[in-house]
Amino acid sequence: MREITCRSIFLKFSFVFLIGLAAAPGWAQTPPLPGNLPVAESAKDPVLPSVATPRVATGKDLYCAGYIRATAPSTEMKIIGGEEENRIAHFGQGDVVYLNIGRSRNIRAGMLFSVTRPMGKFRSPYKRVGGKDLGVYVRELGVLRVIAVQEKTATARIVVSCDDVQLGDVLVTFTEKSSPATDISQPLPRYQPAYEDLAGHIVLQREQHETIGPRDVVYIDLGTEDGVKVGDAFTIYRKKPDDGNVFNFNDDDVVLRQSSDYESDKFKGGKYSNTHPYEARQQVKNARSGVPQKIVGELIVIAVEGKSATAIVTRTTQEVHTGDWVRSR
Structure with missing residues (x-):
């Protein structure tokens, strides 16, 4: 009888000890705070933000x-x-x-x-x-x-x-449509040449604007007949830096008058002097063999027809114009 009593007491103490261990802070599992509890943000359980793949076109x-x-x-x-x-x-x-x-x-x-x-x-x-x-x-x-x-x-x-x-x-x-994804995490390759293996032009903007910016819908003169597909990315570029300029610089005649303000030619310096024989800006342009292409933006195709494609301008470095070149990349 005494042995049974001692065993019962031992079991009771063991049970109480285990309960105490479970209640200790280091052993217990903390339940999450209710989401609607008005506590400070620092006290809330951390939640990792979901990262959605950005889409070229929406709505x-x-x-x-x-x-x-x-x-x-x-x-x-x-x-x-x-x-x-x-x-x-x-x-x-x-x-x-x-x-x-x-x-x-x-x-x-x-x-x-x-x-x-x-x-x-x-x-x-x-x-x-x-x-x-x-x-x-x-x-x-x-x-x-x-x-x-x-x-x-x-x-x-x-x-x-x-x-x-x-x-x-x-x-x-009605046909349900889906938009291709876009990745703008990488910088726009502004100084990489756009080789013309598949090149065309921006021919129209949706609202018929001549100056185009990011998020504008445009149409290019390349389509399925040229191998274009939805999701294809194109670089927008100009073959010459001054193509598409909003302003024209016609001040060569002013510079010419200023450069001739000498008593005689001998004070203009030798042929390597900046002030010796003035050469107009257009003369320099006509004599050059070529210059790098000017990258002004990029676009991504969202729909394709036989001879044309609809695209959205995703990024620009300056204003884009109808007539600018596009090249697949």
């Missing part, structure tokens, strides 16, 4: 980039009216419009359509090989969703608007 830049295609989209499906057409002529996001397609064309509620506007044929002034006709320039204006269907018409709401939508704008079947 409206992806679905409203536009394109230059060999043929214009069919004009069979179009916007024929609007719920508030009695007071507005231009429709935008949230507005309700009427379509000329219905159940007879297998249209169902919930279907999505892209709104486009063909702008006309586009000819590249720079393309010499393969012809100058690039196709039909088509602007993408937004996306609408069908909310009600009648026999020969449908009612839709504009869910994405990148520009004003008007009666007569053309509908095309």
Whole structure:
């Protein structure tokens, strides 16, 4: 009986000892703080930030980039009216419009359509090989969703608007798009030559601006016929440093007058003197055999057609212009 009692006491003390060890700070596992507890940031559990791969195009830049295609989209499906057409002529996001397609064309509620506007044929002034006709320039204006269907018409709401939508704008079947990734962690290679194994030009900016900057959507005169693919990166460059200058420097005549202000030629110095025979700036340019190319930016292709591609300018070193050269890298 005594042996059983001693054993029971021993087991009790062992159990208490183990409980005490578990309660010690060094042995216990600290539970995480509740996320909504208003404590100082330094007291919160560290959370590693997630790093998302940056995308070239997002949102409206992806679905409203536009394109230059060999043929214009069919004009069979179009916007024929609007719920508030009695007071507005231009429709935008949230507005309700009427379509000329219905159940007879297998249209169902919930279907999505892209709104486009063909702008006309586009000819590249720079393309010499393969012809100058690039196709039909088509602007993408937004996306609408069908909310009600009648026999020969449908009612839709504009869910994405990148520009004003008007009666007569053309509908095309909606296609989900994805953007290529971009890596701007490395500096722009400004002083590496852009060899012209696949070279073309920027022929147009989406809003028809002549001066182009980062995030602008542009079109180049290279396409699938030239081997261009979505995600291809191109260097934007100029063959001469003064190509595309905003300002012209025509002060040579002033310098000439100043350099001739001597009593006689003997005080101008020898032929190696800076003041001896003045040589105009253009004379120097005409005599040089060549200069390095001037890198002014880069772009990445987000959509490709037969003879053209749609791209986004990702980085620039100065203003970019339509007509600037592009070269794959």
